[in-house]
Amino acid sequence: MSRHLIAITLLPVLAAAQLLDPAKLLSPPTDTWPTYNGDYSGERFSTLNQINAGNLDDLALNWMYRTNIGALRGIGNVQIKSTPLEVNGILYFTIPDHVWAVDARTGEELWHYDWVDHGGHLVGQRGVGMYGNWLYFLGPDGWFISLNAKDGSERWRVQVADSKLQYFTTMAPLVIRNHVIIGVGGDAMDVPGYLEARDPETGALEWRWNTEPGVGEPGAETWPNPGAMEHGGGMTWMPGTYDPELNLLYWGTGNPNPVYAGQGRKGSNLWTCSIVALNPDTGKLVWYFQASPHDTHDWDDVETPILIDGEFRGVRRKMLAQAARNGYFFLLDRTNGENLVSAPYTGANWAKGIDSNGQPIPDPSKEPQPNGALLNIAALGGTNWYPPSFDPETNLFYVNATRGYSLAYLTDTEDKPEGYGGGGRSLWVQSMLEAIDYQSGEVRWRHEFPGKGVNGAGILTTAGKLLFTGDPSGNLIAFDPRTGRLLWHFHLQAPVSNGPMTYYLNGREYLVVGAGDTLYAFSLLDMKRAAR
């Protein structure tokens, strides 16, 4: 056979080996986990059931992959916070500055991409996005990078944020048709937030939606002056969700700036700490719901807005649910943003109640004070970025939450404060897993973890009638999602630090979880015996 012929025969095969079929993004994740949340809904529910409540005695460690990078600048120990993608038998996952491809069946490293940053915060990295053969990754210092999934080689890079202004970039890009949606982080220097769509082939800007209005635009009346509005924060640092039927992109925005010092930005500060619905083709705002009007506690509202199709008071509706960092569970009609449920799932004495739109009303006496305000919620809030899950078989929304007490301090009492301007100090904190009835916001069951510390584990539910998550003591645990009963556990070298994910490959279901610097893969033992 001539060399020419070999090339012709091999090329399409090689191309197909890495290629992500766009249709995979529109169906529940089974043999493919093609995006941060597995699919556009954000449910993190898998229809796989090979691993199920009846065979957990056979669930065992199959392989491990340790990153071996050493301490990260300003952070210390590595924590894998990304949810790996799984496409055609290859896992793609990240930590700040690093991307890996490993064999999803064996954990063998295929390639490693090492970005040398010139600034930015290394607080986290949520993963990559994928379009065809191409991966999309954000370096911490504002660089948007495209890699060839085949070998990890760099195709191009474009700068999307200025790290000298204290922007940093940690999110997993979200691919919607031929748009790559990326957001930014950064709340140390009072910069404005924005969300962008970029061209998957070139990285060129398609649209930018600013999290603050311009002077004279609707929403500007929620700021006291243009200066406060132009430095108002509202970062977009977590991947959103998407409804292909409505063609609406749902995104959570971060806290306003200055973070703890609100005296220079009186008003509700739109569109910070909000859930917004945007047209992904134009970036135009369709509706918004503000979870924390005039936030002064660093409670970004970026927690996954999960899309639920189901009953609400006897009527089938298209809904969106979020367990917000401010301690409230929200249920909205996602066609128009109408509030259906607002209910605290933990202490929320920072709010005096709910207004007619379902938005909490902040209590000024619980805003940060120079001598401290005592709050009945942890300083980091009731939850944080770690992925929640919705199980359509139990109709319950699951979140790793905390209850606790904290102090909120104001350190900058100037008329025009800058930066954080204060801080929070946690006192006592209790980690707990909560199962919330989405129709009422009531907590159906709650499991308090006996160990100390805040639990940063994400959640996966499956048709195997299982809920997988971690505890603060380093256990990976399988719960009965209906009752909260503990069914199985495995002690890891560090607490679970990402959202567990699952995929079906070569006749076997794998469960993959990141804990500290290591990725762990589990499968059924008898399947392993059968394969030999």
Add this chain to the structure above:
Amino acid sequence: MTKQHCQVAAFLVLVALPITAGQQGTSDARSERGRQFLGLGPAADPVAAERGRQLFTENCAFCHGANATGAEGPDLVRSTIVLHDEKGETIAPVVLKGRPDKGMPSFASLTSAQVYDLAEFLHQRVEQAANRFGYQMQNVITGNPKAGQAFFNGAGHCTGCHSPAGDLAHVASKFEPPDLQAQFLYPSERAPEARKKNSLTPRVIIQLPSGETASGALKRIDDFEVSIWDALGSYRSWPRDEVKVQIEDPLAAHRELLSKYTDADMHNILAYLETLK
């Protein structure tokens, strides 16, 4: 009352920087870690920054405000030019030539050393805003000590465990006021290696299947395992489903009180404890 200039202790670290208790170190070390985390580069030279502050007051403050946060002229702490500058190289052209189109005169008489000093002052101001790990707390002692004493002796039932002449003697000289506030609300031991001998560690009584009991200081408990350091300092552990575990938490009363304090109670108690110098 005068401003207290004690450093913010652990609390800012908890907001975003995942450094565990026991790694706190000095306030300078915290600021330095904060700079690394934020990618702020080296700290400004404080001597040059002080010279720069005087130059700024004489030449710049009239338009840019005493703290450089803006007045008639723009805010320089949030200025892109300042944030991109390292040693005066991007600031110098603006200072020396001015911005006639925007009404800023030139300051051509300033030497390059003086421009450097000005730049160091502005970098110091940037750090004071951006580096939350070095923020200065204001006064936290605002309550009424008599009311705090009444709560201590009455509604708080604090005298069951504590006495101002006994364990709390001189407590105000052992902690900075914000730390004392956090410590009385919910005491914490910041050195994990001392946990074995720490009076704050819960005591555990383990009932074994044989009927025997074991007891000691709690090392670790989760849903599946429990472990202790016993009276001899030996490590012992059991699966939770084989033993009965009884925990005596010395901090239980502190936890119960957290839901009962008003903010005024909290400030009054701190004011009272601050009298125990």
